[in-house]
Amino acid sequence: MTKNRTFTCGLDAAIAVMGGKWKGLILFALQDGPVRFGELRRAVPGISERVLILQLREMETTGLLHREVYHQVPPKVEYSLTEFGDSLNTAMAALGEWGEEHLERIEAIPWSDVK
Incomplete structure (x- = not known):
């Protein structure tokens, strides 16, 4: 039996669902x-293909995306956002705009010095 996780705030919960690089x-x-x-x-x-597969499985488990398998030859699988995933994508749009606005400054950061 797994225990449900408790979050300290909404940001903590959001990062848990969408955290990671990919x-x-x-x-x-x-x-x-x-x-x-x-x-x-x-x-x-x-x-990598392996990491993409793992991330897609995790995102399907958390309800961010839907995996549709078409039983045909050759096999066909499509991924799409759920309403939950689409709402997260909408919330992340502002973060993406912030990144675009500050792209030059962010690219100039000496990331090897950041701990």
């Missing part, structure tokens, strides 16, 4: 509708 980029890639696995991998540069 989930935000996956959410962004799914914003315009269903996407197949190969398209998703190309839309998220730098992610």
